[in-house]
Amino acid sequence: MAETETLDSSSHPTENEDHDMPDADKSAKDSGSDSDSQSSSDSEDDAQQNEQIQALQNELLNNPSNYDTHVQYIKTLRKQGDIEKLRQAREAMSAIFPLSPEMWQEWIKDETSLSSGPDALPAIEKLFERGVSDYLSVALWSDYLSFIQEHDQSVSTLSAAGISKARNLFERALVATGLHVAEGSRIWELYREFEQAIFLTIDETDANSREKHVQRIRNLFHRQLSVPLADLSSTLLAYKAWEAEQGANLDVDSSNLDGLSPHLASLYQKALDMMNARTHHENQISRKVEPESERLQHFMAYLKFEQSLGDPARIQILYERAITEFPISSELWLDYTNYMDRTLKTSSLVRDIYKKATRNCPWVGELWVRYLLSLERGHASEDELSAVFEKSLQCTFSSFEEYLDIFLTRVDGLRRRLSSLTSGAENSSLDYITIRETFQRASDYLSPHLKNTESFLRMYRYWALLESTLGKDLVAARGVWESLLKISGSMLEAWQGYIAMETEMGNINEARSLFKRCYSKRFPGTGSEDICNSWIRFEREYGALDDFDLAVKKVTPRLEELQLFKLHEAKNAGVSVDDRDNSSRKNVREKRKSVSNLNEEQSPAKRHKDKAKNVKITSEDGKGQAKDTAKVNNTKPDIAASKPASGSKKENKEVSSGKPPQYNDQCTAFVSNLNLKANYDDLRRFFSDVGGVVAIRILTDKFIGKSRGLAYVDFSDDEHLAAAVAKNKQTLLGKRLSIAKSDPKGRKKGGAAHGSSSKQGDGADQTTENSKSGAKDSAEDSKGKGPQPSSHQRASNIQLKGKNTFAMPRAVRPLGWVDKDKPKPKESGSVEDENPKSNDEFRKMFIKSSS
Template sequence: MAEAMELNVLGAPHESPEEEMEEREDGEQQKDNLPASPDSQLESESESDSDSDSDDEEQDKLQLQTLESELSFNPSNYDSHVQYIKLLRKMGDIEKLRKARESMSQLFPLNPSMWQEWAKDETSLSSGPEAVAAIEMLYERGVSDYLSVCLWCDYLNFIEEYDPSVRQCSVAGISKARSLFERAVTAAGLHFSEGSKIWEAYKEFEQAIFHAIDECDIEAKEKQVQRIRSIFHRQLSVPLADMLSNLLAYKAWEVEQGNSLDADSLDTNGIVSHVAAAYQKALDMYNARVSMEEQISSRDLSDSDRLPLFMRYLKFEESSGDPARVQILYERAVTDFPISSDLWLGYARYLDKTLKVGNVVKDFYTRATRNCPWIGELWVRYLLSLERACGTEEEISGVFEKALQCTFSSYEEYLDLFLTRIDGLRRRIELSGETQVLDYAVIRDTFQRASDYLSTNLKGTDDLLRLHVYWARLAISLGKDIVAARSVWDSFLKISGSMLEAWKSYIAMEIENGNINEARSIYRRCYTKRFAGSGSEDICHSWLRFEREFGMLEDYDYAVQKVSPRLEELRLFRLQQESKNIAASAEQRENPTKKNVHGKRKPGSELIDDQSPVKRQKNLGKPLKKGMKKDADKGQNLAETNTREEIEGKNNRSNRTHDKLVEESTNEKRRYTDLCTAFVSNISLQANYEHLRNFFSDVGGVVSIRILHDKFTGKSRGLAYVDFSDDAHLAAAVAKNKQGLLGKKLSIARSDPTHSNKRGSVGRGKRAAWGDQSSSLEGADSEDLSKGTSNRPLSSTAKNREDDSIELKGKNTFAAPRNIKPLGWSVNKPGTVGEEDGKPKSNEEFRKMFLKS
């Protein structure tokens, strides 16, 4: 320190405070300051060093307090542990440093450099017999965390230098050292780039023993030579980075032993044949791997680029079929990428496939879960490996509890962990003799913990259902308690009662155990519930099937009585939903620019959309405004025509210009007189305008086509009107009666509106069903070929539908639609004229047919 201070004094000039700086206007440099006296400079520097050291100490203390506070609040902060240890090492607080290192090693695996630093610090403090054992334990812990050739070399050097028995070459000491070298060779001797360091250290140790043997002991000398030669042979059979230099070293050593070899040649002439063959095989393996080794060892690549190269290398080694080489490469990979979950999982799968039992697998999972504790699959595999190794209940339970303290990325991982634990308990209980150690209460408690933890986040999922199905089944098979099983289901249904499969599973359990009445009571509880999709209908049909298979006649009748109104209610509800969806789709097609979510809507449109179908029909039958007239002479049909498409058309004009609005309100509406029209029935429900147009293409003269649709569902009713330009074309069209279209024979007849008008209306206020078409046809979409295609919205012209006098009789028929047919309904009733007679039907015959149906 004195010399350093003297150098500072002699070589570091200081400015004099008495001398002032003068500026020169001509830009010349400032005058040099005169050096201060040596005594004054030394005093000033000492004070500045003292102040600087004091400031550094204060900053270190503040930083130390901050890190201690952070670690007390969050002991899992890896970086804080590292900084804390570095700061304590800098400050020289040995006791705190030891505690800090111990605390960190309990939570995290330490990297090789941290273990080396720790062991060297302890070695520098003390090297007595007690200290040697403690430091040796540190090395043991270090080499178990990660693979490190350098750490193994430090460990071997420490034993040779500080272990008294090894240093004195006692029999016990030599045996201990050789055992340690063999462990090092097994752990790191196959390391492609650094493994030679272990082999060289091993040979040097054995050669030192050789030189320590008395020259007179020829037998011991020869035995030691054979030992060294064996190490050479083993090394030559391993593909290592410096294989050529190893061969030359071996040949030179053999020359020293008196054997005649060409020490400068790289061939294997003169070497024992089996050694030469092993060397050649290792050389071939070296050539196959050297390019991949160069890639993963490149310093120019980032970690993200090196990891895929490691994975490719691992696949190559796995395909070669040498477990030792695969394992050493995995160890190298996880050392370089300790928190890569893909690497640890791949390593785990490989070991489970090749080494299903043993301490190697157990130690591996201990390390894997310390490096990646957030991976649930590693913990699951850990539990399974302990079960395969016949681990104790205390050991397995401890690993399970430790796993529950980790933070996984999904609740499904926690579920898998719980199920794995339960699976193991079940298997052990079912084994003979284990019932004395374990009982069903352990499984029940584990199930309860799983349900309490997962129910909130997995509510309504199949995973949670699977857990409770398993629980209820084991409650019966192992616990012999059906009441407990029912309690499991009742608690589950409180949180997931909207799951159809939950009710079905509960019912299946009761049926499986022969409890038919209990299963029936569950059906009675759940058949009125609303389930997703078609689940509500499914549970009703399931009840009926159950009563057919297990119930008496009165049970079946009761189920039918309960289920039928429910099914009808569900059917009507779905029809209403379909009708709303179809109407919305049609409206969107007509005016795609209209916003119907949060946009403003006119009162008229809102009235139509929100009302029920029956009320909508009544409103459509009322005049929109008073004082509006109808000009019959000109055949105009103005805005007072009570059809839905006109109301919707009026509401959709808001985004058109004023001129267009006036023009549309005064246009004459198309009138259909049916004076030259064919009525077509028995049309396939898949047929559209294009199909009908093509069907009549050979006849020609088609003016327009109108297909009738159901006003609620929007589906085709299998009926259509086809207008022709003259009677000749109409007659030719009627002549095509009974010809097929899409697999169905069409019935074609001439429409006769005059015949219908003579009969008058059917019922009060009912217009002629198939006669006068002066207004838009009920439920029909039309295609006018004379003016191009014009598609009207579905559910159009609902006017006067409320006057259909269809009488419904029997129980719960107040809301039954017309297409509901009772049990035993016959399609062909007596007196019904079938299509097989080949005679075209008139409008009156069609009217009678549809009124009867």
Template structure:
């Protein structure tokens, strides 16, 4: 059998690397020799620089590619082989890079003394290549190489035939459904079977008839699959049948004369091809941006989702071959396989490829760990994947947290629910994972809920699995060492002790923290919490002792807050009439000492009213008719840091007259996500996602401005639709509507100087109106009493009390 018969005409055998040996230079070619020397010197310098770069940073993809290209140019096959191996350990090679590698190794086959060994090495390269990506070209090279260099396949020996057929069937599974190029695999398969038929003895009619039927079955299988050459395949089939004694009209592409079931399958495939023609045309275009082609692939996948899973998988493989670093594409692919295959080995390979192509996507690592746990992977597998994930760089700190917690979750479940524990699996693994998480995340998560969540989880497992209360307390103490000003940390620690019945230890914690300064009303809350604790768990002596400690503390806090609130009222009242300060003049603060206070690093604004306890009351200063409550920022050591800032003249004020208010928004959603969500509505002018003042993270709320009411109404109609796993709540923003409250007054708008709405009431607007009561009255008299001389100013207006008068007033009342 001729070699040309074995190899399909559409597949060219691998070509050796283009490395030529230059002939000796003649004496008169000195300038060429100098030029070559300069090129060699420049290449050597480039190789040295790239080697240094890769030694310090093996994750540099471009450096790997440039290094391999330079070595190919130099022709150093040994170094080239090592360079490719090094890159393949970190990144998956593209199909073209695998083809180049295999072709470069082919040139050694004929010259190598170990011929069989060299062939085996190249086969392994092809196997590694086709496992990275599903490439028709790479498979064709592989099949062509086997037919040419494997003697058993080339000579159509039984072992060779079996090997070749297995390889062809694998190629069909991988690429046989490829609409644009899959026919190349089918043609190569039929060509090889034809070669086997030609090798058979003419007198062995039974074997030849079986082989003819095998080829006919291949035609039938191919005709039932939609691919670009479907019509030409039908003509080829009819011609082949005519050559084997069947009378068919080979001049037209109709199904006349062929069996009904083949004709029906062909017509169905032709209809499927027609349905997919538009999608295929879009994804193969080279004159459009990659983003547009990726969207075309996604639309094509959505179309195929409800169909044959094998066809969906084939299309996903085509997409990731074209866009291997699209994280969303890999997420969708693994999610689809997880729904359809569950614990199949294919899913494991897919996760492995996904994390190698997109190592920066934390969710892929989380899903990989969960998959391995679901299919009962060994501790070694789980540990290896976890360690690989920690070598990657993620865009958000939450991704690191999720990976650490996923690892701990898996260990916990195996401890508590596994019938048999793996060798070497003990509580030290959980402790080590938590400790590594805290060491790495502490600087980024200090005084945050996520850090508290990690420590709380850790302490709970120390008690439940490790049965070690001392270790659990050590976890809490390590948190308090760095986040002692975090009220929630103390509360969680105390709660653990109470749940375990350790009343004495809980009381000791209250004694340690009741004098600390916490943000907001935290200082009062912890004092009141201690009193409540002693009511429920302590003796009368314990209750009396706690009251003696807490009462002076609450009085100090109460007096301090009243001081700050009175100053704020006076400041807001006199702000408009106060003369402007000269340029460069600084405000002077009047600090007032507050004993036994610990100064925290930051203070949050107390934006809520203070609750009152039956025994220890807390006061808040309210304006007339309870219409305005003044809220102030706590100041360490009694320092008055309250400043009256003039509004920035260029600060944008939003009227929200044509705006949608969005709530229940995914905390990871950004403006692009919202813009895409409303893309079918159109008319989006601006998007404002509300951020937390201190953490700078999304609150899950947003405003979306639209150009007109038509677009706004269409946007509101999308209420309760899903975005990033959350069902959005969408309503029209109504900032000028009436607020519902006991006073029934109308809320002030964001800008303006004051308007009379026809009822004799003037709305205060303008600068700093957030802290100005509607009718400012001096402290100490009600609406029925007359103002004193000290409480009235010129023209009959009320005059606020001075700080000294307020202090005397408070002392007198107490």
């Protein structure tokens, strides 16, 4: 077109020629002014098109995988008429994407219009071959067959070679489209027309040749009548008419089967029944107005129906029809390739299908993985496998796990090939270098995205295994683990994998050195404790006594440090909540202070009592209670079983009167370092193998209701208690418990024994002698001197020892405790004390006692 415009513009006359022109010529020139304006308009359109083409070229340069831009670029170039650029654009798009049947038809039409001589025939045939391999298209196959009959001289002249070539092409077309229910009859009809054209050229005197050809055409009819096609009844009428021309006595206007051979009638009836069974599905998928999602579901239902009948050829044709309609449906491609893998595992047809699948849906990593496996099953060359692998890495996947899967699939194939090699060491070494390079590429690309993940660790473990087994290089295997530690050194599993490799190989000293390197590292969760315990267990199984002692020496302070750190964290978490509660209570007191100075007049014992109320015990049913009504299996605990016999009557009386029950911890285990999330059921299960559990008390904070990590477990006898204490240092919910016998009387000797709780709100022990004597002194002093802070002073003077010093308040005498054997002061048991006093009454009482 550009050359034509150049020629037209050069033929225009110049201004000097205009003066000598005749009138007729002048009028002709005047009329040519319109053409000049038209040319100007065309020039503007060309400039616009050039700008558009340049913009599309730049866009494709930046993003060559933009399908829509390729289509628009080809349309613009075709409109402009630049044949060379148009060819290049089509080739570029075809190298990345499959072209639609309509695009192939346009391309072939353009090339045929330019040159249709014998020299152009091979190039156009090649275009047809490429087109029919992209998608199933009956129309494109029909054009191909028609083109060969028209432009191939050997076929058009019906030479022996031409007839053979055409028949081979027709048979290929029938394999590809002959079972297409809706459109397949077009190919059958073209085939019959070709054979009938040959029949007309046979000399009438050659009866033998004519009879053979009649039988060939009859076989074509019989083949077509045995296939369920849309216009099966029309084909029957055409066959009967043709047989009538050959002299048969048939009713050509009727669709009945009279006059047909029993075999043909049976085949036709079977095909008709099959067609009727598929009519509903054909009608469903032919509705173009429905949404694509619904039409796809109709195709899937149709495929399920065909698969139930089990004809692989018919199923494959239907899959090809579906992907022609929905070429970028990854669900459909995965289903198609999966079916073909099950039925034709090693066929070259399966590899071709995978090639089409990865061209239509290059962003689906699973398709590339299956493609590589299909090539390996088909014993493809290393060059082909490598080319497909490299091409897959150029695609964009939705997750990095898909890239890892492709890398590992490639390594698997190389490993299998290396394992089956029987050649010399040189080839084996070369192949293993390829494995190492593949692993290294995977690590370089994926480490920024997958480090500290289980999948990345799995890849490195696989790599180290192959280095030691196939590569026969232990130093390289260690280098792999060291590389992983540089990337994911904070991952406990990386160290464990490295240690496991050395241990399995019998390299005990190397494994021990790894424990020494990592036992002091900080790992997430309970990882730090786990690696310490693993070292101890390792030395028990493999080490000498000196090695075991060294491990214990190293690990013990580390475990204590971790324990203190966790307790500090738990304590800080509780303090932060208490601070907020205290600040709110402080604000209330400050507001009340403006009205009354009771806060200054309040006794130290009273303040200590208020503070003690901040702690409560959670009973087995998980509910904190102000008064101790703890239950075991929804029944009251046996108070008499846990208290001395001499005081059982008094204590039962206290319970019946509503006072808190008393615990002397005669057969009780003190549990510390308890997971803050542990509940009664967890402790019950933990001691289930011991048995004899009578009651469980979990200490919780009164205001926030959270566990303090401490518990008391009462047992029925000493035998069960001893078994429970033997479970010391065992793990519950990721925490190693400290379990000891609760011994409140041990406080007499200045020891750090665990106290018992006489009241579940303050945790003091009523059975200690020091507490009794202190209470008597306090009661006597209160007679003449008024309220004194003796109880508080005694509590503050207690010397705390041991690790669990925060548990010691249980051994302190409870505030307000009085000796029940001594006569009670009148004030302590009177009804007046129970009635609330006014501010003035309290002030007068306080002034009187102070004086």
